[in-house]
Amino acid sequence: MPEITVYLLLMLFFAAFVAGFIDSIAGGGGMITVPAMLIAGFSPIQTLGTNKLQSLFGSGSATLAYSRGGHVSLGTQLPMAAMSALGSALGAAITTYVPGYVLQALMPLLLIAIALYFGFKPAISDSDRHQRLTPFLFGLTIVPLIGFYDGVFGPGTGSFFMLAFVMLAGFGLLKATAHTKMLNFASNIGAFCIFAFSGVILWKTGLVMGVGQFLGAQAGSRFAMRNGAKIIRPLLVVTCIALAIRLLADPVNPVRVWLGF
Numbered sequence: 001m002p003e004i005t006v007y008l009l010l011m012l013f014f015a016a017f018v019a020g021f022i023d024s025i026a027g028g029g030g031m032i033t034v035p036a037m038l039i040a041g042f043s044p045i046q047t048l049g050t051n052k053l054q055s056l057f058g059s060g061s062a063t064l065a066y067s068r069g070g071h072v073s074l075g076t077q078l079p080m081a082a083m084s085a086l087g088s089a090l091g092a093a094i095t096t097y098v099p100g101y102v103l104q105a106l107m108p109l110l111l112i113a114i115a116l117y118f119g120f121k122p123a124i125s126d127s128d129r130h131q132r133l134t135p136f137l138f139g140l141t142i143v144p145l146i147g148f149y150d151g152v153f154g155p156g157t158g159s160f161f162m163l164a165f166v167m168l169a170g171f172g173l174l175k176a177t178a179h180t181k182m183l184n185f186a187s188n189i190g191a192f193c194i195f196a197f198s199g200v201i202l203w204k205t206g207l208v209m210g211v212g213q214f215l216g217a218q219a220g221s222r223f224a225m226r227n228g229a230k231i232i233r234p235l236l237v238v239t240c241i242a243l244a245i246r247l248l249a250d251p252v253n254p255v256r257v258w259l260g261f
Contacts, residue, residue: 001043009208012036016054016209020216023055024062024181025224026239027158030055031246033209034154046202048154051194052188053206058213065221066178076207077179080139081186087144088190091151108244138169143183149185151194156243158184177224188256 002008013037023029030051037047066072133142142164150157159178165176195201 002224008040009134012209013212014209016212017216020058020213020221024220028239028243030083043198049200050202050206052089052192052195053201054209055188057210058217059181059188061214061217062221063185065218066181069225071175072182077182081182082142083139084147084183085147085187085190087147088151088187090236091148092191092194108247112244133168147187150178151191212214
């Protein structure tokens with residue numbers, strides 16, 4: 001493990017602030033903080049555990065901001081949040097048994113598909129639309145499934161929640177963004193509890209980054225509430241494409257290995 005210097009903490013604080021800002025609007029903040037910690041010299045398991053700690057501050061901060069803005073009711077969403085946390089805890093508990101290469105291969109393709117959906121579907125706005133699943137069925141199936149993915153792997157969880165809320169729950173983009181943050185906060189809690197029990201979290205680093213996440217998420221959520229779909233939609237498309245490129249740029253990504261690149 002590297003020496004934890006003031007300079008290192010400042011760099012990680014800045015990375016967390018940027019991640020919190022982007023994540024509060026379009027998701028994908030983990031693709032900034034996870035590489036930052038790996039580059040700093042933390043082990044993969046320390047990085048995953050510490051990332052969940054600092055992510056709690058960002059997703060929690062954004063959830064509070066959207067709630068105060070009247071875009072999400074915390075009380076009525078608690079059952080869905082509980083299912084998200086349960087799915088994430090289960091995913092984190094069995095993460096060593098899941099074939100990670102399958103997720104690594106599917107992730108870029110799924111993110112590109114999400115970017116194409118939001119980029120070319122003209123009717124997406126802040127207005128609600130036709131609901132394909134009842135809230136009960138949505139919370140019982142889709143929510144714990146995405147939460148499970150967050151516990152196992154993580155990157156892109158916010159984008160997947162956003163897509164599910166728009167396509168299946170019939171939410172407008174701003175409402176989907178607000179509810180995504182609450183369920184992402186819950187999934188972070190579930191995985192965090194497992195990692196904390198395993199003793200792999202670097203608390204000082206995680207708490208410093210958590211402050212950066214909190215401030216970045218406050219700024220990002222306020223920016224999203226002022227601008228609505230006109231900023232959420234393009235940023236979501238750009239974020240998904242950037243995440244896909246970032247994953248495909250990894251020389252050990254299974255897609256590159258299979259294609260011989």
